[in-house]
Amino acid sequence: MKKELFKEFDGYDRIVEEREYSRKYGLDYSAHKDLADPYIQRLHPKRLNLQVSEIINETPSAKTLRLVSPERVLPPFLAGQYIALFLEIAGIRTSRPYSISSPPNQAGYYDLTVRRVEEGLVSNFLLDEVKRGDLLQSSGPEGNFYYNPLFHDKTMVCLAGGSGITPFMSMVREVVECGLDREIYLFYGNRNLKEAIFHRLLFDLSERFPNVHYTPVIEDPLEGNQCLVGLIGGGLIKNTLGELEGKTFYLCGPQAMYDFCIPELERLGIPGRKIRKEVYGPPIDITRAPNWPGEIKADNRIRVKMNDGRTLEARSGETLAVALERQEIRVPTLCRSGECSQCRVKVTSGRVFQPAGALVRKSDRRFGYVHSCVSYPLEDLEIIL
Numbered sequence: 001m002k003k004e005l006f007k008e009f010d011g012y013d014r015i016v017e018e019r020e021y022s023r024k025y026g027l028d029y030s031a032h033k034d035l036a037d038p039y040i041q042r043l044h045p046k047r048l049n050l051q052v053s054e055i056i057n058e059t060p061s062a063k064t065l066r067l068v069s070p071e072r073v074l075p076p077f078l079a080g081q082y083i084a085l086f087l088e089i090a091g092i093r094t095s096r097p098y099s100i101s102s103p104p105n106q107a108g109y110y111d112l113t114v115r116r117v118e119e120g121l122v123s124n125f126l127l128d129e130v131k132r133g134d135l136l137q138s139s140g141p142e143g144n145f146y147y148n149p150l151f152h153d154k155t156m157v158c159l160a161g162g163s164g165i166t167p168f169m170s171m172v173r174e175v176v177e178c179g180l181d182r183e184i185y186l187f188y189g190n191r192n193l194k195e196a197i198f199h200r201l202l203f204d205l206s207e208r209f210p211n212v213h214y215t216p217v218i219e220d221p222l223e224g225n226q227c228l229v230g231l232i233g234g235g236l237i238k239n240t241l242g243e244l245e246g247k248t249f250y251l252c253g254p255q256a257m258y259d260f261c262i263p264e265l266e267r268l269g270i271p272g273r274k275i276r277k278e279v280y281g282p283p284i285d286i287t288r289a290p291n292w293p294g295e296i297k298a299d300n301r302i303r304v305k306m307n308d309g310r311t312l313e314a315r316s317g318e319t320l321a322v323a324l325e326r327q328e329i330r331v332p333t334l335c336r337s338g339e340c341s342q343c344r345v346k347v348t349s350g351r352v353f354q355p356a357g358a359l360v361r362k363s364d365r366r367f368g369y370v371h372s373c374v375s376y377p378l379e380d381l382e383i384i385l
Contacts, residue, residue, distance in 0.1 A: 042072075042073075042075065043075055043076070043140075044075065044140050045075060045139075045140045046139070046140065047086075047137055047138070047139065047140075048069060048072075048074070048075075048083070048137065048138045048139070048140060049069065049070070049071060049135060049136075049137055050067040050068065050069055050110070050135070050136050050137070050138055051067065051068055051069070051070050051133065051134070051135050051136075052065055052066070052067060052130060052131070052132050052133060052134045052135075052136065053066050053067070053068045053109065053132065054066040054132065055130075055131075055132055058113060058197050058198065059115075059194060059195050059196070059197055060194065060195070061115055061116040061195060062113060062114060062115040062116070062163065062195075062197050063113070063114055063126075063127055064101065064111050064112065064113045064114075065111070065112045065113075065114065065126065065130065066102075066109050066110075066111050067109060067110045067111075067112060067136065067138075068108065068109045073107055074107050074108070074109070074110060075140050075141060076104065076107065076141070077100060077104050077110075077141030078104060078141070078146040078147075079100075079103065079104050079146055079147065079167070079170040079171040079173075079174045080099070080143065080145040080146035080147070080167040080168075080170060080171055080250075080278070081099070081100060081141045081142060081143040081145070081146060081167075082097045082098055082099045082100060082141070082142060082143045082167075082335075083097070083098065083100065083110060083112070083138045083139050083140065083141055083142065084096065084097045084098075084138060084139040084142065084333070084334045084335070084336075085097075085098060085112075085122070085126075085136055085137070085138050086136075086137045086138065086139070087122060087125065087136070087137075089121055089122065089125045090121075091328070092121070092325050092326055092328075093325060093328065093330055094121065094122065094322075094325045094333075095139075095333045095334065095336065096122040096123075096336060097142075097143075097334065097335050097336055097337070098112040098113075098114060098166070099112075099113075099143075099145075099166040099167040099170070099252075099278075100112065100141065100166070100167075100170055101113045101166040101167075101169040101170050101198075102170060102173070103170055103173035103174040103177055103178075104170065104174055105174055105177055105178050112166075113163065113165075113166045113169070113197060113198075114126045114127060114163075115162060115163035115197065117284070118284070139334055142334060142335070142340065143278075143335070144339075145167055145250070145252065145276065145277075145278040145279075146167075146171075147171065147182070152248040152276075153246050153247050153248040153274075154181060154182050154183060154246075155182075155183045155184075155185070155246055155247045155248070156171070156182065156183070156184045156185070156247070156248055156250060157185045157187075157237070157241065157247050157248070157249045157250070158171070158184060158185065158186045158187070158249075158250045158251075158252075159187050159189075159232055159249065159250065159251045159252075159253070159257070159261055160186065160187070160188045160189070160251075160252055160253055161188075161189045161190070161232075161252075161253025161254055161257040162189075162190060162195075162253055162254060163197065164251075164252035164253035164254070164257070164278070165188055165196075165197050165198060165252075166197075166252075167252055167278060168184075168186055168188075168250070168252065169197075169198050169201075169202075171184065172184055172186065172202065172205060172212060175209075175211065175212065176205055176208075176209050176212060182211065183211040183212075183213075184211065184212050184213065185213045185215070185240065185241060185247075186202065186206075186212070186213065186214050186215065187215045187217060187232045187236070187237070187240075188202070188214070188215070188216050188217065189216075189217045189218075189219070189231065189232050189253070189257065190216070190217075190218060190219070191218070191219045191220050192218055192219075192220050192221060193216065193218055193221065193227065196216055196218075199216060202214045202216075203216075213240075215228065215236075215240060216228070217229070217230065217231065217232050217236070219231070231260060232257075232260075232261055232264075233260075233261075233264050234264035234265065234267050234268045237264070237265070237268065238268060244268060244269070244270065247274070248274050248276065249265055249270055249274055249275045249276065250276045250277075250278070251275070251276070251277045251278065252277075252278040254283075255283050255289075255355070258277060259290075262275065262277070279335055279337030279338065279339045279359075282319055282336070282337070282338075282355065282373070282374050283355060285298070285317075286298070286317055286353070286355065286376050287317060289353075289355045289356070290355075290356060291353075291356075292353060293353070293378065296316050296353075296378055297316065297317075298315065298316055298317025299315055299316070299317060300315065300316040300317075301313055301314075301315065302314045302315065302316060302377040302378075302379065302380060302381065303380045303381070304320070304323065304377060304380070304381045304382075304383060305380075305381070305382045305383070306329075306382075306383055306384070306385055307348075307382075307383070307384040307385060308385070310329075312324070312326075312327045312329070314377050314381075315377075316353075316376055316377055316378060317376065318376070319372060319373055319374060319375060319376060320345065320352070320370070320372035320373075320375045320376075320377060320381075320383070321333055321336070321343050321372040321373040321375075323377075324372065329385070331343045331345065331372055331385065333372075333373055335373070336373045337373065337374065338354070338355075338358035338359055338360070338371040338373060338374035339359050341359075341361070341364075341371060343371055343372045343373045344364065344369045344370065344371060344372070345369070345370060345372045345375075345383045345384065345385055346367070346368050346369050346370075346383060346384040347368050347369075347370055347375075347381060347382070347383050348368060348382045348383065348384060349380075349381060349382035350377065350378070350379045350380050350381035350382060351377075351378045351379050351381075352370055352375040352376060352377055352378060352381070353375070353376040353378055354370060354371070354374055354375050354376075355374060358371055358374045358375075359371075
């Protein structure tokens with residue numbers, strides 16, 4: 001009989017002794033065993049009922065929704081995490097994740113900063129239809145895009161584009177409000193300065209706190225703007241930072257930003273383990289994604305047959321999740337970016353396209369599972385929900 005491997009671990013004998021001591025002298029908690037689930041639900045609820053307490057205009061195309069709970073204390077979160085809003089719009093039940101832009105050192109509200117997306121079903125609804133006092137339903141805080149003191153350097157280099165500023169706003173606020181021993185270099189790219197969310201606040205914080213360094217970068221500056229022009233390239237980063245050792249890099253923004261900035265960081269010699277990237281949803285125009293088959297048009301009509309016998313029509317330019325939601329077929333979704341894996345379906349016949357960065361497990365690929373939120377049908381499909 002083989003010796004149990006765990007008995008070879010360092011400290012095994014000491015743990016056995018402590019366990020026996022606890023059994024002899026410790027308290028009996030068996031009467032409290034049924035209290036575990038309510039406690040877990042307070043910290044990690046599946047659903048939250050939230051009320052819009054305030055709407056703050058940020059830019060011509062962005063607003064912040066301040067959400068409070070009328071019935072409970074809000075669960076804690078880490079700066080950089082998100083919640084997913086569950087909405088029904090024009091008969092379509094859908095969800096969208098939004099990073100929390102308020103700091104985690106207060107539990108009174110979550111701030112969600114929403115920027116308008118061209119023809120965006122959810123962003124247009126939140127910006128144009130939602131009013132103060134409205135009730136919304138959300139998930140609890142989720143996501144892995146946050147600072148970890150065990151693995152990450154105290155100096156954070158944050159690269160943001162557009163609404164990708166939101167998780168960094170939470171991080172900056174936490175650092176300055178809690179007096180954390182951390183230094184932040186924030187590069188923020190936009191087409192023009194009037195679209196830069198939180199620009200004035202970030203500028204003021206960088207003036208007041210020596211450990212916050214804010215660098216706005218504008219593609220098409222208005223005359224008279226005093227800021228850098230161009231893209232967030234390796235030269236700009238190197239010139240601003242000087243020494244690159246002892247720094248962890250964080251990116252949040254549209255896919256085009258990742259496609260440009262990650263190679264720039266790699267050319268600077270930044271190792272992959274020092275680069276952290278937030279998932280940011282599928283591209284607006286998937287046909288422009290690398291490796292998209294050129295013969296497939298976005299408006300190609302695709303027949304999708306499900307294992308229960310139902311069929312629906314989808315377009316190649318929309319994800320399977322969107323196609324299913326239009327037909328009132330609900331697939332669990334949370335991140336909408338191919339990370340959380342809640343929206344998995346099994347493709348038994350046909351092909352789909354998944355953009356680079358979709359985090360599909362090796363076992364899922366082997367057995368035909370895809371993340372429906374980032375899977376685009378290329379031909380007629382048969383799927384198992």
